[in-house]
Amino acid sequence: MLLGALLTCSAAAGESVTLTILEPSEDRWMYPSNGTPGFRAQASTFSALPAAGDQDDRFGQFIVKFDTESAGIPTGLGAENYEINSISLSAVIAQDRLFRYDPSEDHWSTYGYLALPDADSGRPLELFGTGFRNENEASTFTETSPMGDASRGKRNAYALGFDPSGAPRDVSNNVTDGFEPAPWAIAEISGLSTGDLVPVDTTVIYHISHGQADIGRYLRESLNQGFIWLTVTSLHPALQQGGEFVSYYTKEDPVHELFGDSAPRLSISYNLPExxxxxxxxxxxxxxxxxxxxxxxxxxxxxxxxxxxxxxxxxxxxxxxxxxxxxxxxxxxxxxxxxxxxxxxxxxx
CATH class of the missing domain: 2.60.40.10 (Immunoglobulins)
Structure with a gap:
């Protein structure tokens, strides 16, 4: 008695799949004084340093959620079955020449009152995952959900990183707590050099380090669930109604609503399971x-x-x-x- 099993597959099904999600399903400016959560046309990132007090070092954060299931990526295959080739977030700067381009990570000791000299001009734009606390969960949090307690280390959704052992941690206060946050990506800007002022409508790209074990696990688990949360932050010094804050267009920006090219977008290449x-x-x-x-x-x-x-x-x-x-x-x-x-x-x- 002889039984055999053969497999065939069209070329399109066996190759990697590349797609771009043109806007987030949720995007929220995580800042205590945001009176219109989920409806603002812009979201800015900045620091409460050098005197953070009882505020997070990374005071203004921008969180985004992309619905990967609706984009066509199947869910429920088991996180280990998702093979990511590349993944990046792009976003568009909404205000003109308020900060200088810095494509490199700055050591935590170059921030704050006792800051050591920084080797180059500007501060990097950094990307992390998103963590949740206070009974909030990634599956139910929305752009209109409350920020929660605005004091240090208590906001409901926050910039998520991993410590050297791989344990997840809130990186919102890495300067005050004295550790390197290990960003998942630092923004790259084509056509600019270190120290150049960044013009309005500039596109920045975050190439996410999916090959790092902890980051890769987070991304694969996200695909298995059908959505990815990410957090954009920076430690630019901000003043009341001023400073070197970084502002991005959101999906609620009127120009994006008309033409569809200003909101953050996610690009991903992955392989179908065999x-x-x-x-x-x-x-x-x-x-x-x-x-x-x-x-x-x-x-x-x-x-x-x-x-x-x-x-x-x-x-x-x-x-x-x-x-x-x-x-x-x-x-x-x-x-x-x-x-x-x-x-x-x-x-x-």
Whole structure:
């Protein structure tokens, strides 16, 4: 008795997938004096240093959420099954020449009252994940959710990093607490040199370090859930109604609402999980039973053949699904010799 399993796949299904999500599903300026959370046209990042007191060092933060499931990335495959090739966030500066471009990380000791000299001009624009506390969760937090207690280390959503052991931590007060925050990305600006003033409508790009173990795990777990939260911050000194704050357009900006090119956007390249049978067996009763994981956006065809010749393959069943799920199939198989194969093709083809 001979049974065989073959897999075939269209070229489009086997290659990496690249997509861009043109705006966040949620974006919020996390600042205590934000009277219109979720509805502002701009969100700024800045520091409460050098005298932070009972305020977070990273006083003004900008959090964004991207709905990756709606963008077509299947959920529920298990975090370990998501292979990310590249991922980046881009955002557009909303005010003119208020800060200088700095593409390098500045040591924490160069900030605050007792700051050591900084080797270059400007301060970097930094990106992290997003953490939640005070019974708030990533799955239910929205752009209109309350900021919470504005005092040091208590805001409901905050810039999330990892310590050297891989444990998650709030990096909002890394200067006061004296540690390097290890940003997930530092903004890059094409056409500018270190120390140049940054013009309005400049696009900055954060290439996220997805290859680092802790960051990669956070991103894969996010894809498995269907959304990614990120936090943009900086430690630029700010004054009342002034200073070197950095302002970004949000998805509520009127120009973006008209033309769709100003809000933060997420670009990601990832590989589809390999096509394969989870189980494949012939039972003592003579039935053949098999299962496989199907992804949304594809048509799957299960075929059988007695001898592997091209004209002998017969369709047994066609599968498709709106969500990632496991399909099981079984059928009585009287033939002593039978081969099976599975193929998938994008539904758009």
């Amino acid at each position: 096509l394969g049978f989870n189980s494949f067996e012939r039972k003592s009763s003579g039935e053949v039973a098999l299962s496989f994981v199907a992804l949304p956006g594809f048509s799957y065809v299960l075929q059988a053949s007695p001898d592997l010749t091209e004209n002998s393959w017969m369709d047994l069943e066609t599968f498709s699904t709106q969500t990632a799920r496991s399909f099981s199939w079984q059928q009585n198989s009287p033939q002593e010799k039978r081969f099976f194969r599975l193929s998938r093709t994008p539904l758009s083809l």
